[in-house]
Amino acid sequence: MLERITNPEEVRTWSGAVPIEHVYTVGVAGEVFFRAIKDRGRLVACVCPDCGTDYLPPRLYCERCFAKTADYRDLEARGTVHTFTVAHFDLDGRRLATPELYAFVRINGSGGGIVHRLGEVAASDVYIGMEVEAVFLPPARRTGSILDIAYFKPVV
Amino acid sequence: MAKVAVVGAGMTRFVRRAQETGRELAWQAARMALDSAGLTLKDVDAVVIGSAPDAFDGVHMKGEYLSDGSGAWHKPCIRCFVGGATGVFAPIQGWYHIASGQFDTVLVVCEEKMSSTYPHPQGAFITIFDHTTERALGPNLLWIFALEMNRYMTVHGITKEEIALVAVKNKKNALDHPCSQLQEEVTVEDVLNSELLAWPVNRLDVSPASDGAAAVVMCAEHVAKRVSERPVWVEGVGWHLDTAYWTNRDLYYPRYVEYAARMAYEMAGIREPRKEIHIVEPYDPFDYKELHHLEGLLLCKRGEAARLTADGVTQRDGDLPVCPSGGLLGVGNPIAAAGLMKVCELFWQLRGEAGKRQVPGTPRRGLAQAWGDLMQVGTVIILGV
Known part of the structure; x- marks a missing residue:
């Protein structure tokens, strides 16, 4: 029985799934963040009044000193590529018809950033330090989700 | 072994559906503690x-997810999980x-946000059962515990009316x-007439699904004496696992509860638990479980807990107050x-400091117990002043 089984039908099996669905609240700070994306096409940051750590996306509390954060402010959805990758396979190991670009974008005027797709740019043209800006869905199609941002594109 | 004290405690409100994320709930409780x-x-x-x-x-890897709200930034941190018994195991850890002797001050934070599972957290339990022998039947915890409640009632000749008194009290x-x-x-009557979920379990026999967090701060003796005028000492801990078959x-x-309790009693030097424990907070997700657990904790004879309840012994002002908090049946779960x-x-x-819930007569020693995994883990902690 220590032989490796290559055909799953050789032994009796039972297929099943973990059939669990969820509805997540975005939380107190998340409410501010996603409303700004949906209503104003802006990103919100906040600051810890004690240690000055800057949070984008905003957090209700500072993880470093446990103070309640303050100074919620709108920022333009612009920043620089901190790092990026080009994905060639999907979650199940299937080759993507078109490779996808993903980047960690540090947002100007904040200590934080977000991970998102890059668009309107060829993989060979992306570089760390590139200036990018968010492309939002039209207001009527926004739902208050991180996908209200279609992707980030180079600032020209 | 070094002496350990609890020097602070905090908790959020328990609610059916919190707007706060799990980590925001954790922060509220931790900060309060x-x-x-x-x-x-x-x-x-x-x-x-x-x-x-x-x-x-x-959220997979919930410990990592909750770490910032639990104060773990740049600190050694571990997440423990023994199912329903987790809330008493965390302070044991x-x-x-x-x-x-490794640490002087430890923050212990427990969180659950059950409303995320939609439409009902009960659906998440399907995956805890054996995937070939049991899952095919679509079990949920209500009928699994109904099987246990029926067995308990039948062996001892206990009625649903007697068991309902626990729900009424808590x-x-x-x-x-x-x-x-x-x-x-x-x-x-309300309990007996509430919706029948899985005989013999009616809706009011069961605790609600809840969102919430709780936290305590624990210290070594030399720190506790410096920071606290009234440290509450950990006198005993015990945990035990029975077969998952x-x-x-x-x-x-619940033999696993008895063994966990014996471990804690031995550490605390307790020979007659019924006389030496002044407050009990046994795990009460279902009303019959409070009775089941009181027996496992050796606080009464097997089959005797229902009579203690009927006689008022377990009321807040009774001789052995049980769940003066309101327990899971009342405060939430x-x-x-x-x-x-x-x-x-x-x-x-x-x-x-328990305000309107204060048990009269300056209690000196209390026991909390939880139970979980596939109904076979017992965790017990004894605190005293």
Whole structure:
């Protein structure tokens, strides 16, 4: 029985799934963040009044000193590529018809950033330090989700 | 072993559906516990996080997810999980972090956000059962515990009316808890006439699904004496696992609770628990479980707990107050947080800070117990002043 089984039908099996669905609240700070994306096409940051750590996306509390954060402010959805990758396979190991670009974008005027797709740019043209800006869905199609941002594109 | 004290406690309100994320709930409870101890995050050497299945919050690696709200930034941190028994196991882990001499001050945070599982957290339980022999039948915890309740009732000849008295008592006690989810007094008739979920379990025999968090701050003796005028000492801890082949057990008696209790009693030097324990917070997700667990804790003979309840012995002003907090049946049941809520309750009771819930007669020693995994894990902690 220590032989490796290559055909799953050789032994009796039972297929099943973990059939669990969820509805997540975005939380107190998340409410501010996603409303700004949906209503104003802006990103919100906040600051810890004690240690000055800057949070984008905003957090209700500072993880470093446990103070309640303050100074919620709108920022333009612009920043620089901190790092990026080009994905060639999907979650199940299937080759993507078109490779996808993903980047960690540090947002100007904040200590934080977000991970998102890059668009309107060829993989060979992306570089760390590139200036990018968010492309939002039209207001009527926004739902208050991180996908209200279609992707980030180079600032020209 | 070094002596360990609890010096602060905090909890959120327990609610059916919180707007706060799990980590925001964790922060509220953790911050409250630190504030109550007059300490800040700088004073904390390590963090212990307790949370039950990842499936509830819908976040895999929930310990990592909760770490920032639990104060674990740049600190040694561990998450423990023994199902429903987690809320009492987390402070046990906090205890051995300190008793080992490794840390002086540990923040213990338990959280559960069950409302994320949609439409109902019950759906998450399907995956805890054996995937070939049991899952095909579509089990849920209501009928699994109905099997245990029926066995318990039949072996001892206990009626549903006698068991319903536990729900009536705990929901009444919860009226005095500022964090409680249920604020409704019920009668035995209400319990018996509530919706039948899986015979013999009716809706009011069961605790609600909840969101919430709770936290305690634990210290080594030399720190506790410096920061606290009234430290509450950990006198005993115990935990025990019975077989997960639950068809190999007789469900009428929780042997795993007895073994966990014996371990804690031995450590605390307790020979006659019925006389030496002044407050009990046994795990009560179902009303019959309070009775089942009182017997496992050796606080009465097997089959005798229903009579103690009927005689009023377990009322808040009775000879052996049981669940003066209001328990899971009244305060709510955000799994891990519910267990730690019981430890918080002992802390407040033993310091005389329980307000309208205060048990009369300056109790000196209390016991909290939780139970979980596939109904075969018992965790017990004994606190004293």
